[in-house]
Amino acid sequence: MSVKNISITPGWEKYMTKEYQDLVERGPYGKQKKVSEMGSFKEVLEEHPMCAGCAMTLFIRLTMVGLPNPEHTVLIGTAGCGRLALTQTSIPFIYGNYGDTNAVASGLKRGLEVRFKDQAKDVVVMAGDGGLADIGFSAVMHSWFRKERFTTIMLDNEVYGNTGGQESGMTERGALLKMAPKGKMFEKMDMMGLAQTAGVAYIARLTPTNPTRVASVVRKAVMIAREVGPTFIQAYTSCNIEYAIPTPKVLDDAREIEAKRYGFTEIISDEAKAYLDSIDTSKKVKK
Amino acid sequence: MYLVAHIDQAICSETACRLCTQYCPEANTILYDNAAKTAFVAVDRCKGCEICVGICDDLAKHHAIKMVMITDLENQFEMSREGFRPDHWDGKHS
Numbered sequence: 358m359s360v361k362n363i364s365i366t367p368g369w370e371k372y373m374t375k376e377y378q379d380l381v382e383r384g385p386y387g388k389q390k391k392v393s394e395m396g397s398f399k400e401v402l403e404e405h406p407m408c409a410g411c412a413m414t415l416f417i418r419l420t421m422v423g424l425p426n427p428e429h430t431v432l433i434g435t436a437g438c439g440r441l442a443l444t445q446t447s448i449p450f451i452y453g454n455y456g457d458t459n460a461v462a463s464g465l466k467r468g469l470e471v472r473f474k475d476q477a478k479d480v481v482v483m484a485g486d487g488g489l490a491d492i493g494f495s496a497v498m499h500s501w502f503r504k505e506r507f508t509t510i511m512l513d514n515e516v517y518g519n520t521g522g523q524e525s526g527m528t529e530r531g532a533l534l535k536m537a538p539k540g541k542m543f544e545k546m547d548m549m550g551l552a553q554t555a556g557v558a559y560i561a562r563l564t565p566t567n568p569t570r571v572a573s574v575v576r577k578a579v580m581i582a583r584e585v586g587p588t589f590i591q592a593y594t595s596c597n598i599e600y601a602i603p604t605p606k607v608l609d610d611a612r613e614i615e616a617k618r619y620g621f622t623e624i625i626s627d628e629a630k631a632y633l634d635s636i637d638t639s640k641k642v643k644k
Numbered sequence: 645m646y647l648v649a650h651i652d653q654a655i656c657s658e659t660a661c662r663l664c665t666q667y668c669p670e671a672n673t674i675l676y677d678n679a680a681k682t683a684f685v686a687v688d689r690c691k692g693c694e695i696c697v698g699i700c701d702d703l704a705k706h707h708a709i710k711m712v713m714i715t716d717l718e719n720q721f722e723m724s725r726e727g728f729r730p731d732h733w734d735g736k737h738s
């Protein structure tokens with residue numbers, strides 16, 4: 358897609374839905390929107406059927422604001438809650454089979470590089486902890502070892518939310534869930550450590566407690582994937598249904614988990630750091 | 645019937661900090677009226693989670709948002725009817 362592709366052919370405006378017209382006229386295309394501008398521009402995310410007060414929904418919404426070029430981005434998702442919202446964005450979405458998101462993304466990114474030599478196209482995988490750390494684990498690891506240039510975002514609600522509460526590799530040891538009635542017996546997987554071993558250029562772990570931070574981490578991850586190498590974001594996005602969190606307390610829970618164990622961590626390679634510095638300086642020079 | 649978020653615009657417009665807008669999980673649901681300098685809610689998009697109430701009370705410390713019965717509202721804004729047209733808002737909605 359590009360801004361030109363989404364514009365409406367003159368004379369046809371009245372046949373397009375209000376939502377589409379609003380998006381073309383007041384959407385975020387062609388200019389990076391800030392989190393502080395939310396509520397004043399038409400977002401690429403529309404209405405969707407995810408649960409009320411879901412932290413994953415908030416994280417997805419903020420991710421869409423952080424994307425540097427939504428008009429040149431392709432999203433890849435799979436079974437799991439997140440795709441219920443991801444499919445309601447005005448960004449091309451590919452529904453990978455459960456487990457093969459990072460294999461699909463690898464091929465797609467390489468294809469786009471051949472097809473669009475003069476226009477960077479960003480590929481972003483967004484899928485659950487089950488989708489990426491369990492069933493998709495080998496495709497994730499191999500895409501990292503091969504240094505495929507796209508971003509992987511794990512929506513880590515520490516459970517299989519969409520299928521009613523099974524434990525995943527990312528569930529905390531001891532956590533009681535509907536289908537882990539005796540508590541999970543094994544440790545939470547260290548995906549950050551695995552990403553480091555595989556040489557991922559930028560790795561971040563965070564919660565949605567700070568919206569500006571979420572957008573900025575996403576922007577960095579996508580920019581670095583464009584020029585340097587694979588990037589990985591692991592985001593705590595609680596499932597208020599399976600963990601029985603009353604919706605008014607969802608952000609209190611995120612703050613508590615952040616303080617207790619999740620934190621905010623970034624691990625960035627020297628090459629990625631140098632690249633980020635270079636784009637920041639080039640912006641200053643332009644002014 | 646169900647509860648939706650409602651913003652007291654007299655309180656909100658004193659600061660219009662825009663914090664609630666950034667934490668609402670739903671897209672384009674808490675909107676910002678530039679002319680009236682206040683946030684307001686698209687009731688047809690609000691899922692009633694109350695996250696914004698906690699943000700305004702505890703983080704912003706302004707206490708401008710309450711949950712109200714949707715049937716008790718007058719002149720509420722519905723996105724599906726009016727679309728996203730900031731030029732037309734101008735303090736018109738409750």
Ligand SMILES: Cc1ncc(C[n+]2csc(CCOP(=O)(O)OP(=O)(O)O)c2C)c(N)n1
Pocket residue numbers: 436437438439454455456484485486487488489512514516517518519520525
């Ligand atoms: C190959 C395959 N196995 C199993 C399923 C059933 N399935 C659908 S969603 C899901 C779990 C989703 O968990 P997660 O990836 O953590 O996403 P969440 O819903 O928690 O966001 C499973 C097992 C499937 N769709 N495909």
Ligand code: SF4
Pocket residue numbers: 407408411412413414438514518519595596597598599
């Ligand atoms: S089941 Fe859990 S993760 Fe899925 S939409 Fe509902 S609250 Fe969010």
Ligand code: SF4
Pocket residue numbers: 651655656657659660661662663664665683699700704706707708709
């Ligand atoms: S948090 Fe409260 S004061 Fe701030 S914009 Fe929202 S309603 Fe207004």
Ligand code: SF4
Pocket residue numbers: 410648649667668669670673674685689690691692693694695696697
């Ligand atoms: S109650 Fe929830 S959905 Fe409704 S406006 Fe507040 S944060 Fe948004």
Ligand SMILES: [Mg+2]
Pocket residue numbers: 485486487512513514515516517518525
């Ligand atoms: Mg999950």
